[in-house]
Amino acid sequence: MKISMKIDAQSFDYLACTVFAPVYPVIAGQILEKTRITQGTCLDIGCGGGYLGLALVQATDLLVLFLDESEEMLDLVRRRIAENGLEDRTDTLRGDVTDIGLQDDTVDLAVSRGSVFFWEDCTRAFREIYRVLAPGGMAYIGGGFGSAPLLEAIAQKMKVRNHGSDEWYEKVERNLSPDTRSRFKTALKAAEISYYSIIHNNEEGLWIIIEKRTSLPNQQLLDK
Numbered sequence: 001m002k003i004s005m006k007i008d009a010q011s012f013d014y015l016a017c018t019v020f021a022p023v024y025p026v027i028a029g030q031i032l033e034k035t036r037i038t039q040g041t042c043l044d045i046g047c048g049g050g051y052l053g054l055a056l057v058q059a060t061d062l063l064v065l066f067l068d069e070s071e072e073m074l075d076l077v078r079r080r081i082a083e084n085g086l087e088d089r090t091d092t093l094r095g096d097v098t099d100i101g102l103q104d105d106t107v108d109l110a111v112s113r114g115s116v117f118f119w120e121d122c123t124r125a126f127r128e129i130y131r132v133l134a135p136g137g138m139a140y141i142g143g144g145f146g147s148a149p150l151l152e153a154i155a156q157k158m159k160v161r162n163h164g165s166d167e168w169y170e171k172v173e174r175n176l177s178p179d180t181r182s183r184f185k186t187a188l189k190a191a192e193i194s195y196y197s198i199i200h201n202n203e204e205g206l207w208i209i210i211e212k213r214t215s216l217p218n219q220q221l222l223d224k
């Protein structure tokens with residue numbers, strides 16, 4: 001199921017820096033464990049308040065470029081960059097994932113958490129992300145909460161905030177469902193991206209890992 005509504009930056013950011021805060025360093029660790037990319041340029045797509053990219057900056061030597069369609073979100077990121085004195089290792093870029101203002105082959109690691117569920121045209125988005133990836137670069141795109149216990153704790157807090165309603169958890173279940181996984185696979189195929197794997201489990205969530213190989217001898221398709 002695709003959600004096309006815009007996100008309210010202030011309310012999302014409040015949740016991101018309180019209820020969701022523990023998930024970002026965990027997901028950053030999972031990304032680094034899977035990709036092993038710790039140097040070069042990282043693009044955080046649909047960065048919101050920037051917490052995933054900031055966790056990656058703090059754990060690596062990466063230079064992080066924060067991309068979002070919302071100027072309000074980017075203002076929050078800029079404030080956080082200044083608060084943490086990270087101006088020399090970070091930058092912001094406003095734009096849509098289907099039209100990234102970067103040259104071909106320039107990004108070593110593209111990451112995106114929780115944004116893909118809002119993208120209206122995943123095929124165009126995946127094609128565009130692939131275009132900006134450097135040869136040997138990887139993209140890690142999807143959604144999750146780091147671990148099953150973290151998700152459980154957040155779901156309980158969200159239920160209290162929503163006066164006993166399970167609507168937040170139901171949306172997460174839809175986003176991380178086999179249907180969404182199938183939709184992603186269809187979009188990857190249409191984008192002619194052959195080399196990818198999918199992580200889909202109760203701990204990490206649902207993530208696509210795309211690799212831009214310099215050569216594809218077997219046009220191998222990985223789907224774990």
Ligand SMILES: C[S@@+](CC[C@H](N)C(=O)[O-])C[C@H]1O[C@@H](n2cnc3c(N)ncnc32)[C@H](O)[C@@H]1O
Pocket residue numbers: 007012016045046047048049050051052067068069070073095096097098112113114115118119120
């Ligand atoms: C749910 S928030 C997630 C923010 C952040 N990645 C996180 O995990 O905290 C989704 C973000 O994606 C951005 N977004 C949605 N559609 C987008 C698009 N087509 N291009 C760029 N950014 C987009 C929204 O503005 C929002 O900041």
